[in-house]
Amino acid sequence: MNVPQNWIQLALSTTGHFEDATHPFSAVTGNFDGMGISVGVLQWNIGSGSLQPLVLGMNPNDVKAMCPNCGDDLLRACEARPSDGLAIVSAWQIGSQLKPPVLADLKALAQSSNFVAQQVKAATHVAQNAYDTASSWYQSWALQLDPQAFCWFFDVYTQNGGLADVTPAQVDSFIGGDSAHAVNTVCTWLSARQAFEHGAKDSIRNATQWKNVSGPPTRLFIASYLRSQKSKLEWRADVLNRKATIAVGNGWVHGENVNLSFNLAAST
Numbered sequence: 001m002n003v004p005q006n007w008i009q010l011a012l013s014t015t016g017h018f019e020d021a022t023h024p025f026s027a028v029t030g031n032f033d034g035m036g037i038s039v040g041v042l043q044w045n046i047g048s049g050s051l052q053p054l055v056l057g058m059n060p061n062d063v064k065a066m067c068p069n070c071g072d073d074l075l076r077a078c079e080a081r082p083s084d085g086l087a088i089v090s091a092w093q094i095g096s097q098l099k100p101p102v103l104a105d106l107k108a109l110a111q112s113s114n115f116v117a118q119q120v121k122a123a124t125h126v127a128q129n130a131y132d133t134a135s136s137w138y139q140s141w142a143l144q145l146d147p148q149a150f151c152w153f154f155d156v157y158t159q160n161g162g163l164a165d166v167t168p169a170q171v172d173s174f175i176g177g178d179s180a181h182a183v184n185t186v187c188t189w190l191s192a193r194q195a196f197e198h199g200a201k202d203s204i205r206n207a208t209q210w211k212n213v214s215g216p217p218t219r220l221f222i223a224s225y226l227r228s229q230k231s232k233l234e235w236r237a238d239v240l241n242r243k244a245t246i247a248v249g250n251g252w253v254h255g256e257n258v259n260l261s262f263n264l265a266a267s268t
Contacts, residue, residue, distance in 0.1 A: 003131035006264050007147050008120050011127060011154035014260060016041035018242060018253055025119060026111035028103060032096040036077075036089040039110050040119045042158060046085045052078040054118040055109075066112060067105035074106075123158075130157040137168045141219065148262040152220050152246045156227060160239065163223075164230040171223050183213045186225045190240065199238035202252035206241055213248055220247035 016024025019041070029038045035047030044051040055063060055078045064071035070092060077085035092102040109115055134153040138145040156163055175182045191207035193200035213221050224243035228236045238253075245251030250259045 001131075001135070003124070003127050003150070005120060007131070007150050008123055008127045008154075009116070010147055010262065010264055011130075011151045012041040012119060012123055014151040014246060014262070015155045015158055017258065017260065019043070023107070023111055025116050026107045028098065028106045028110060030093050030096045030098040031086075031090065036086040037092075037098065037106065039106055040115070042119070042123060044119075044122065046077060046089055047082055049082050050122075052082075052085070054115065054122055057118050057121070058114050062112075062114060063109065066109045067102075069101040069105050071105070126157050127154055130154040133157075133163065140168045143216075146262075147264060148246070148249065149220060151262065152224075152243065155243065155246055159242070160227065160231070163227060166223060166226045166230065168219075168223075170226055171219050174222050174226065175218065179214065179218050182222055183218065184211065186222065186240075186244075187211045189225070190237070193237045197234050197237045199241045199253070202241045202255065203237040205252040205257075206244065209251060210244065210248060217248045220244075223247070 013024050016027060020027040024041050027038075027040060027043065029043065031037065033045075033047075035045035037051070038045040039051055040054070044054055046052070055074060060075055063075055067074055073088050073092075077088040080088065092099055098106070130153040131150060134145050134150050137153075138149065187207045187210055190203040190210070193203040197203075210221070221244050224240055224247050227243060228240035231239045241251060241253045245253050245258050246260065249262070250257070252258070
């Protein structure tokens with residue numbers, strides 16, 4: 001079964017919240033990473049060639065209309081080789097910071113309905129992989145997959161490359177017959193994070209906030225912990241904060257007390 005398009009848009013909005021909480025689809029960054037410019041929820045960029053198909057998939061007159069300061073050059077950069085495109089967009093920046101008029105143009109482009117549609121289209125392949133895996137997991141649990149759970153799998157696939165070797169059987173084994181004990185084990189781990197670990201302060205807050213997790217979110221809460229342990233030591237707390245926040249619907253991430261909505265009608 002194909003992943004519903006409105007689920008992809010919701011998942012993009014959820015994942016994008018952690019980069020730009022107010023307007024996740026219009027996230028724009030300059031050349032901080034050598035990629036020239038990065039635009040949209042998943043930071044499609046000039047350097048890797050991932051941004052070009054999204055821009056060229058639009059009517060060029062629309063691109064020029066929304067980007068009066070850089071539209072012509074943006075189209076030229078997207079039609080050129082990535083190395084030449086990088087040279088073109090570098091002229092818009094001071095260091096890694098985009099000049100304000102260009103930044104405003106690119107944000108307007110990114111949040112336009114046409115470019116949002118391009119973002120959804122570009123994310124379809126990875127979304128389908130996430131959906132297939134999520135469906136398999138939930139079938140093994142005899143549960144109905146819902147949009148919130150799909151958003152969890154989508155975030156794992158786009159931000160962490162997949163589930164590593166974590167399986168639903170491992171989740172069930174960790175829970176055993178005592179879900180409260182399993183949740184407490186995770187919260188005890190969270191409360192013991194140290195300063196060198198990314199997200200340690202958030203983890204300590206989450207240890208208190210999540211101590212009473214129960215019911216449907218429990219399995220993905222535990223899966224969040226198991227997947228986090230596959231990450232590099234210094235990033236495990238950050239990974240768990242983010243994944244468990246999606247699983248539960250709330251939590252501390254990057255210093256923000258996040259409350260997520262999984263309303264399909266309000267995903268933009």
